[in-house]
Amino acid sequence: MSGAAPARRIVGPFNRVEGDLEVHLDLDRGRIASARVNAPLFRGFETMLDGKPPSDALVLAPRICGICSVAQSQATAKALAAAMGLAIPDNGRRAFHLLLGAENAADHLVHFHLFFMPDFTHAAYAGRPWHGRALQRFQPGAGQALVAAARLRARFFQVMGILAGKWPHSLALQPGGSSKPVDRGERSRLRALVAEFRAHVEEHLFTAPLEAFADLADRSDLARFAARHAGGDAALFLTIAADLGLAELGRAPGPALSYGAYAEAEGALLPAGLWDGKAVRPLDLAGLVEDPAHAWMAGAALHPGQGETRPDLAKPQAYSWCKAPRLNGQPVEVGALARQLIAGHPLIRALWADRGSNVESRVVARLLEIARLVPALERWAAELEPDRPFCHPAVPIETAQGVGLVEAARGGLGHWLTVEDGRIARYQIIAPTTWNFSPRDGAGMPGPLEQALVGVPVGNDEATPIAVQHVVRSFDPCMVCTVH
């Protein structure tokens, strides 16, 4: 190909993302002119759920993903609970929050240490002043911070063992609550495990109390924090981000949505809403469709409550197994950034006002979420009441509909369930990465990652451009969830 013609490049398979991913890039003068994201794995969960007894959804649907397994279980349980008109006891709610919060905090920890930061140990950065420290802390398989984080997670996930038996694919989450009652000894162990997690991230990640990070209100606060706590890995990231201009990289225009998470009597820790770029609006899902225009799927753009999943291998314009979710015709970004924006956290609002959604703000939002989640986990563990019920019995359902909306680590996850004559008549799932890594829709509008990749620099000799890897990983994709 001559130098003047637009060059094409296929990047994939990707490592250190969950599942299989390919990105097709059109290049123009050293920059990405357009990108097409392909999720090359299809399993057909929605088809398998058709016709099964509703309670089987609790066994089948969560197996979409071994990473956000608790989030998938809770979405299923909530969809069934909604169909049954069932409320869960306070202990069940606390157990749900503990499980989801622990999974999300640990996912953010793993994403930062094992998936995202190791990219900065790349030889391309050998001349940078921070490169030696990045190698020491994040070299794959050997970096101190990376190894310590993997060990911390293994230890912290004893929370899952105590509350849910095995993980992933825990079965304890039921429509009526948790099948596992917690006794006093177990409550003490849970509190100790959360305390250990706090101690570790305060010592190594933040080198500061969590509250000091959670209280940051704007960019100058963030810079001061990085200077004052320079020994921490969060500060190392902020130094790298400033040096490489990560706030300019991988910008996505929004909007962003959150289904809301951790509901309690006095309101949710993270409320639901739609961020339109300037303000939070109430979230109305009436205008939600999944558009299969560029997916190997037959049919029209439909609301997931009426949606269908029929593979069509012969579609010429298709390039992914992923249908494109659109809200009121727009692609929407989901994740920790969306949650904290909608929750009104001043630091994230300030970063958005500055340069919107970008590699830096997406990573900062995850770190912030760790800092905000741990104190909540401490509280939920302390509030468990061993002598009170954890689960209400389920109610048989003949004909009903239910929606289960959950905030997984990577963003909003929805399960739409229809039961007819005691059997599942329709089950549709939209996962966080389905939003973020969606292909184009019928109007040709690219998905959030496809937009974020436009303009990203690509070196001539880069087979797998490093900047592309930063952008892709800043979304923390989970490809197995994307298509299911």
Next chain:
Amino acid sequence: MHQDPISTLEAKLGVSRRSFLQFCTALAATMGLPKGADAQIAQALAGAAKRPSVIWLHFQECTGCTESLLRAEHPTLEKLILEIISLDYHESLFAAAGHQAEAARKAAMEANKGKYVLVVEGAIPTKDGGIYCKIGGHTAMELTKECAADAAAIIAIGSCASWGGMPSTPPNPTGAAGVNAIVKDKPVVTIPGCPPNPYNFLATVAHFLTFGKLPAIDEKGRPLFAYSRLIHENCERRAHFDAGRFANEFGDEGHRKGYCLYKLGCKGPETYANCPSILFGDVGSGSWPVGTGHPCVGCTEQGIGFAKPIHALADLKNTYPPASYPRIVEDQGQGLSFGSAALVAGIAGAAAGAGAMLARNLGRKDDESDKA
């Protein structure tokens, strides 16, 4: 000059001799090996001159198997596995991306031809030419055949790679199958479970490293040490089954008291696995599905897991309470308890028949009440 290999490992990995030996003992115990085998395993793992090369392929999967391995402690996987074996290709953990990763896989296969261990995670779609799972432009079928050709040993980790697992749930939209449906000319060791217990996998690898061969397997490729006993045989709630004490609903009195989950559809009586013996998550007693109040779903058993409805009663393959059990006074339900039934029947010299009859009645009674 002779340096003790465990001391070398101790220095290299930063794991204490004590925790390393504990780990080896746990593996030996998982496999039910005789006394002394733990020392053999320790010597083999610590003293391996060259780390065996492992190629780890991901297909139609959820990464749950890798995730559960990452949770294994004493010592953690990233220390032990990454040091003791040479993981030359693994998508989630590997540092490189794209063509580099592909090249690493090919180079490792060439350099270790006939000697590497192939691990497959995830099912292999066979319908429509295998189009439902492609990595680097190759189908899962092509990659499996290519990597299996020169492998010294093949391990299918998880139910998906073992027989198709979750993605093969009827109507099996992608024709998902296990490794042994693709690789016919070599034995494939299967470690089913969703996810499988990490110690069953690690013990299989340790066996290969220690004794130079894979452990004894059954006709489905499952290591006998892990899959020769029914869950029901070692279940901590077995006494409640024998005594006729059952939970009827999640959250009811029987459920809160930790009674047997048979009537909630527990598949323990027809599922072969060592879950109740070795547990999950390194947190001690009760950390497995039945321990947390949820019936076993039979995830290790083809035809049961993901195929049989969760509320359907298990077929009892084994109905006799141990003769040594004392008579237990029933405090819930109706009729004769299992323990007392067996006792009475035992006196009459027909324990087997009575036990089986009672078990059938249990099932039938439930079926009838469902219809009512």
